[in-house]
Amino acid sequence: MQFEQLIQHDRVHRRVYTDADVFEAELARLFGRAWLYVGHESQVARAGDFFATRLGRQPVIMVRHSDGAIHVLHNRCAHRGPKVVSVESGNAGEFRCCYHGWTYATDGRLTSAPYSKDNFGAHDLDPQRYGLAPVARMESYRGFVFASLGKDGPDLRTFLGPLTGSFDDLVDRGPDGIEVAGGVFKHYYDGNWKLYLENIIDPTHPLFVHESSIEAGRGQQDVGSGAGEIARRQMVQNGEVWRLYEKPTVFAFPHGHAFMGDYHSDAKLLSGHGDPKFAPYRAALAARVGEDRANKILSVQLFNSVVYPNLTFMSQFRQLRVVHPISVDRTEVWIYSFRLKGAPEEMFQDTIYFANAINSPASPILTDDLETYRRQRDGLISEGRDWVLLARGAGADQQIPGGLAGNTGATEVALRAQFKAWAAYMADAA
Amino acid sequence: MTTDEAAALLFREARLLDAQRYDEWLALYLPDAWYWVPSRADQASWKDTISIVYDDRQLMEMRVRRLMHPHAHAVQPPARTTRILGNIEIEETRADDCIVRSNFQMIEFREDRQLVYGGAVRHRLVRRAGALAIGWKRVDLVNAAGVQEPITIIF
Numbered sequence: 001m002q003f004e005q006l007i008q009h010d011r012v013h014r015r016v017y018t019d020a021d022v023f024e025a026e027l028a029r030l031f032g033r034a035w036l037y038v039g040h041e042s043q044v045a046r047a048g049d050f051f052a053t054r055l056g057r058q059p060v061i062m063v064r065h066s067d068g069a070i071h072v073l074h075n076r077c078a079h080r081g082p083k084v085v086s087v088e089s090g091n092a093g094e095f096r097c098c099y100h101g102w103t104y105a106t107d108g109r110l111t112s113a114p115y116s117k118d119n120f121g122a123h124d125l126d127p128q129r130y131g132l133a134p135v136a137r138m139e140s141y142r143g144f145v146f147a148s149l150g151k152d153g154p155d156l157r158t159f160l161g162p163l164t165g166s167f168d169d170l171v172d173r174g175p176d177g178i179e180v181a182g183g184v185f186k187h188y189y190d191g192n193w194k195l196y197l198e199n200i201i202d203p204t205h206p207l208f209v210h211e212s213s214i215e216a217g218r219g220q221q222d223v224g225s226g227a228g229e230i231a232r233r234q235m236v237q238n239g240e241v242w243r244l245y246e247k248p249t250v251f252a253f254p255h256g257h258a259f260m261g262d263y264h265s266d267a268k269l270l271s272g273h274g275d276p277k278f279a280p281y282r283a284a285l286a287a288r289v290g291e292d293r294a295n296k297i298l299s300v301q302l303f304n305s306v307v308y309p310n311l312t313f314m315s316q317f318r319q320l321r322v323v324h325p326i327s328v329d330r331t332e333v334w335i336y337s338f339r340l341k342g343a344p345e346e347m348f349q350d351t352i353y354f355a356n357a358i359n360s361p362a363s364p365i366l367t368d369d370l371e372t373y374r375r376q377r378d379g380l381i382s383e384g385r386d387w388v389l390l391a392r393g394a395g396a397d398q399q400i401p402g403g404l405a406g407n408t409g410a411t412e413v414a415l416r417a418q419f420k421a422w423a424a425y426m427a428d429a430a
Numbered sequence: 431m432t433t434d435e436a437a438a439l440l441f442r443e444a445r446l447l448d449a450q451r452y453d454e455w456l457a458l459y460l461p462d463a464w465y466w467v468p469s470r471a472d473q474a475s476w477k478d479t480i481s482i483v484y485d486d487r488q489l490m491e492m493r494v495r496r497l498m499h500p501h502a503h504a505v506q507p508p509a510r511t512t513r514i515l516g517n518i519e520i521e522e523t524r525a526d527d528c529i530v531r532s533n534f535q536m537i538e539f540r541e542d543r544q545l546v547y548g549g550a551v552r553h554r555l556v557r558r559a560g561a562l563a564i565g566w567k568r569v570d571l572v573n574a575a576g577v578q579e580p581i582t583i584i585f
Contacts, residue, residue: 220491
């Protein structure tokens with residue numbers, strides 16, 4: 001199949017969302033090559049800490065060795081193939097396979113293979129070659145660890161391009177850095193993995209998809225404080241997304257990445273708008289980096305960023321989502337929160353309430369997004385039309401350094417950039 | 431407060447939730463009530479750890495208002511549920527309130543999928559003006575830490 005024929009500049013064939021052969025090719029050509037987000041270094045803060053995840057469908061372990069170096073290893077015994085790590089995270093001196101006791105150091109080296117000495121045929125059981133196989137490439141940017149299953153391709157910094165700024169925005173907000181904290185949300189949805197990354201960078205959907213929660217928030221007379229207050233503010237703010245339509249606010253880049261400006265006007269949700277609530281935080285940040293630098297950091301107004309194909313995050317709101325493809329019409333998403341180290345604990349409490357409001361599988365907001373993906377799954381089975389339009393703002397995109405800006409926020413420029421990258425990965429079977 | 435008295439209120443709540451009579455369900459709860467579904471077993475706090483649901487009274491009201499909105503897509507069509515409560519025990523009794531522990535199992539059906547939920551529930555029941563009201567409810571799902579399907583019902 002010539003996959004690139006499924007992509008035109010402002011529309012894509014429905015088979016990119018429905019065809020199991022396309023999905024299998026995506027795992028090999030796209031997930032098998034691109035830089036994929038693995039985890040944050042704070043998840044493996046101490047020697048021996050490990051975190052088990054997947055790259056595409058393949059199980060891997062991110063682990064910190066005794067010398068402090070982080071390794072990303074295939075979670076597969078070199079002998080007969082069981083996963084050697086069966087829990088999501090923990091601390092280990094070594095990894096031992098359940099089946100025949102093969103044991104591996106936290107850098108992946110084989111350290112013991114019982115009853116095997118001089119008894120393994122032609123295999124010398126060299127500790128490196130018969131260890132837990134490392135991924136082809138691993139790099140990190142400011143604590144965010146990425147891996148690639150392919151040997152060739154751009155280095156991580158080149159791959160990320162201007163998206164490094166979104167990571168900077170998240171990290172710089174922490175007076176003493178940032179750390180993953182507060183637990184992880186995991187949910188499924190019925191729909192193709194690409195739908196999530198499209199929706200997250202589509203500022204025209206909230207007024208329709210989220211109408212029910214916008215109006216539920218607006219109708220709340222007794223506003224309270226705490227969890228309900230944060231949730232109400234965010235639900236109501238989703239009705240303000242039209243602010244993004246007044247000028248270019250969505251920016252798309254090579255490799256399918258993008259970020260969008262922020263639409264929030266509520267100073268109780270945003271630390272950069274001078275509300276007295278955030279004065280202790282601002283002071284903590286200024287004490288570390290100086291007033292001018294603190295003001296500059298807090299003046300950045302970003303909402304969602306997308307690092308194609310498996311990561312999206314909200315730097316201002318300290319939320320990060322990892323997209324795991326399961327099958328052509330089934331996807332799993334893991335969602336993490338970050339604590340700004342050195343900031344008042346109330347900041348993190350707000351982060352937790354914000355996470356519950358928008359990222360819980362029971363969220364009054366998210367569940368309407370997930371229902372939309374499910375309806376796309378069903379609707380795209382129709383042969384009544386073959387093409388899916390990504391044409392909002394097409395022909396009016398503006399060149400910016402290193403990428404494109406949509407003419408306004410009411411644009412599908414980021415979706416066009418995603419499929420341009422998709423076509424490049426998929427065209428080449430090498 | 432007797433176990434029978436507590437059970438009668440829990441059964442009433444279950445009946446209202448299965449019938450999606452959410453306004454009447456809210457009316458069972460005190461003005462400072464909360465409804466909590468932790469994201470992990472033995473979760474000690476809703477302040478430092480995410481929750482599948484942590485609704486104060488205001489958010490309970492917004493959750494219900496949203497579920498009843500004609501454009502709440504995730505409940506068009508709505509899920510149907512049926513739940514069984516059991517193992518009801520009064521765990522602690524004080525002057526005018528008590529903590530009641532129960533187990534529940536619930537079948538949910540929506541569109542093309544039937545799901546089973548289950549867990550341990552604690553209610554604080556309070557006697558006010560001769561009647562019983564709910565002060566709070568905590569639902570510990572057996573799959574709290576699992577990968578969830580979209581949740582559009584109230585446990």
